Amino acid sequence: MDRRDFLKKSGAAIAGASGALSLPLLTACDPNVARPDSPLAGRKWGMVIDLNKCKSDCTACLDACREENNVAFHNDKRWDIHWIRKVNIRNKESEDDVEKPVILLCNHCENPPCAQVCPVQATYKRADGIVVVDHHRCIGCRYCMVACPYNARFFNYRENEEWPNTEYPKRSHGVAESCHFCAHLLDQGRRPACVEACEAGALHFGNLDDPESEVSELVANAPVKRIRDDWGTEPKVYYMGL
Amino acid sequence: MKLSTALQNKRLGVIVAILIVIVLLPFGFSGVRFAFARRDQMPDVFLEMPAADTSCVRDTEYMRFRHMDLLKQIREEFIRDGIRGDESLTNCRDCHTSRERFCSRCHEAASVILDCFGCHYYPEPDSGAGGSDREVDHG
Numbered sequence: 001m002d003r004r005d006f007l008k009k010s011g012a013a014i015a016g017a018s019g020a021l022s023l024p025l026l027t028a029c030d031p032n033v034a035r036p037d038s039p040l041a042g043r044k045w046g047m048v049i050d051l052n053k054c055k056s057d058c059t060a061c062l063d064a065c066r067e068e069n070n071v072a073f074h075n076d077k078r079w080d081i082h083w084i085r086k087v088n089i090r091n092k093e094s095e096d097d098v099e100k101p102v103i104l105l106c107n108h109c110e111n112p113p114c115a116q117v118c119p120v121q122a123t124y125k126r127a128d129g130i131v132v133v134d135h136h137r138c139i140g141c142r143y144c145m146v147a148c149p150y151n152a153r154f155f156n157y158r159e160n161e162e163w164p165n166t167e168y169p170k171r172s173h174g175v176a177e178s179c180h181f182c183a184h185l186l187d188q189g190r191r192p193a194c195v196e197a198c199e200a201g202a203l204h205f206g207n208l209d210d211p212e213s214e215v216s217e218l219v220a221n222a223p224v225k226r227i228r229d230d231w232g233t234e235p236k237v238y239y240m241g242l
Numbered sequence: 243m244k245l246s247t248a249l250q251n252k253r254l255g256v257i258v259a260i261l262i263v264i265v266l267l268p269f270g271f272s273g274v275r276f277a278f279a280r281r282d283q284m285p286d287v288f289l290e291m292p293a294a295d296t297s298c299v300r301d302t303e304y305m306r307f308r309h310m311d312l313l314k315q316i317r318e319e320f321i322r323d324g325i326r327g328d329e330s331l332t333n334c335r336d337c338h339t340s341r342e343r344f345c346s347r348c349h350e351a352a353s354v355i356l357d358c359f360g361c362h363y364y365p366e367p368d369s370g371a372g373g374s375d376r377e378v379d380h381g
Binding site (some may be wrong): 124127132135136166177187 | 317
């Protein structure tokens, strides 16, 4: 073996060894790999919103969300936080050119841009598909607010003084937050506060992985749309009558 | 060796020895303090026990000095993987009824900033109010 061959072969051996050794490190860094014993695995929560049933003057879901999750309301649009909100939009291409209310909340994307940009992995996707913020870990850099294409993320510019539901923690000044499908209620076997509060039956919630569930049947059979389906974020919030 | 050179060397040695002592003084002091800081000389606040129940989730020694590790561990398990055991910050307050007696006093003595209760509800029985002990300034 001459000098040239030796250098070639040893270089190839080092490259191969470093690749093989770094593979477990890379998989360990993947935020989407859940622990095998996690009780969350095997489900994928999703929501179907029937906008035809939603009334424009009703705010039951918005109020229920604030009450349940201690969402800050300062009565000032610079600092108000909305986990779920209602906007009136008009589709000029449709026959009836009237304003319709649209419920907007975190879409709990299958490929969440907010979780991809989070530098401290405070935002991540749980094993059941819910995109959550670990507020202990959040450093308040607001990258997720920039990354979210649905403007679902809000920042605590001020300390929240209101504390309507003492069973659930509030957030301190300086962290980002968004809807988490009331994960604490799901763990108790309940449904999200907005779904429980909606008397018109416009909000449907369930397991998208279960073909028997209400949401799966609606997604399969009803004319549903997702907001900006072409972006590849794969939202888990579907709309009827959008 | 001439006498003057030997004297000079001796003086040099003394100066070097003094310098070494000065440099090592802080380490020496902390070592001495650590050796003399016995558990029974610590403030009384360490020894307060809840009246309701005498059994905690871990032994007393562990809870006194390592409770923050346990809290962090159960927090990660619950938030990340949804594994909810019997141990939680909410369950602590069933026995440790007073935030002032079981948290704040010791944390003030150790000068460790405690900001759990800006977000987690743990009211003082006297005042009835939740909220943080102080204004947390996150800059």
